[in-house]
Amino acid sequence: MNKPSIPKGTRDFSPLEMAKRNYIFDTIKEVYSLYGFQQIETPAMETLHTLMGKYGEEGDKLLFKVLNSGDYLSKIDDTELTRRDSLKLAAKLCEKGLRYDLTVPFARYVVMHRDKIQLPFKRYQIQPVWRADRPQKGRYREFYQCDADVVGSTSLLNEVELMQIEDTVFNRLGIRVAIKINNRKILSGIAEFIGAADKITDITVAIDKLEKIGLDNVNDELRNAGISDDAIEKLQPVITLTGTNEEKLDTMSKVLSSSEIGLKGVEETRFVIDTLKTCKLKNDIDFDLTLARGLNYYTGAIFEVKAQDYPIGSISGGGRYDNLTGIFGMPGLSGVGISFGADRIYDVLNGLDLFPKETTGSTRLLFLNLGEKETAFCMPIVSQCRKEGIRTEIYPDKVKMKKQMSYANAKNVPFVAIVGDTEMEAGKVTLKEMASGEQSMVTPSELISKVK
Secondary structure (H helix, E strand, O other), rough: OOOOOOOOOOOOOHHHHHHHHHHHHHHHHHHHOOOOOOOOOHHHHHHHHHHOOHHHHHHOOOOOOOEOOOOOOOOOOHHHHOOHHHHHHHHHHHHEEEEOOOOHHHHHHHHHHOOOOOOEEEEEEEEEEEEEOEEEEOOOOEEEEEEEEEOOOOOOHHHHHHHHHHHHHHHHHHOOOEEEEEEEHHHHHHHOOOOHHHHHHHHHHHHOHHHHHHHHHHHHHHHHOOOOOHHHHHHHHHOOOOHHHHHHHOOOHOOOOOHHHHHHHHHHHHHHHHHHHHOOOOOOOEEEEOOOOOOOOOOEEEEEEEOOOOOOOOOOEEEOOOHOOOOOOOOOOOEEEEEOOOOHHHHHHHHHHOOOOHOOOOEEEEEEOOOOOOOOOOOOOHHHHHHHHOOOOEOOOOOOHHHHHHHHHOOOEEEEEEEEEEHHOOOOOOEEEEOOOOOOEOHHHHHHHOOO
């Protein structure tokens, strides 16, 4: 018999893994709520009309398409079938696809419900997304995104709050991070300054790889993109800029003095950094000119978060975009958002052993089953324990005590309650602490206060 399997690039999560994942999601949700963000959910499937053409040609190829239900071949004639043009066929056979990210569905949501939404609209969304990518280490076809966005406000206080959220979440999780910040307007100003304004995309894509491939290779990439040696020369002091945030901002003010957009970016970044100083963050904010966040739809501030004590890519990121809903015919709505990488955060917490021991959410107290009379005596006490918020089980079958104890061990249950004739006569319960092996006979109310 063939063993069952799951599709490549997907995963099962055990109870222990789920408890750890929920610890991450619950921490993020609590902090989002603390800042007035409200949760929404959108369907796993969107119409292909909503999804296609929003992620570039590469993204379109990575969309999982869903076959129409019913007799999906009825409207296809034989000549179309024999041509085997899979793209054309897919367009007729599939009207829906699985969502690729949470941003496009959010834009669709805002446009569809614009009459009911109170602007500025602060929403968060924690749901899985799907990409028909080649699975590899750390890259899955199904994974969760944890997004928060504010739309309908251009105020930089939103950027400040999102940085505070980053700081609070990682502080609660116990991860030391560096929060990096830059601005697309500064990058546009730099492109103007070196005389290559039309090459802004090539420049940002190359600069973004500085940490991965090093300065020489970045310069080679710029050359290959058709950027002159003279422009590359002018770019060097900017890419390798060091000093405090203030020093870097002062230098950039001078370098970009002739670029209106560049100066605007410097001014926005200065406001965010200065305001955050008054908020007493636990983690460092670092103005990093090499941060470019490959995505082209960012128009203002951009951020990225790196773990200080664990080697892994960015564990959170985001930025300001000016026209999220324009793709659906509702232009002019500015937004700013962040996203936490739950899978990477999980790896960091695991790698640094930072998950609280109590995250498992598993049973704290197990009542053994020694027979019908004993079970009848235990049931009211079991109910009382649950009313008091103690995670309690009673073993369902009357089997050997050894088997019941190994069940308790396998589930890491810290307390076991045993009731036999002696206990029933005294109206008490024998409570065994599994870690120390200590046993004591206690009343039901003593049992509750001990286990709690």
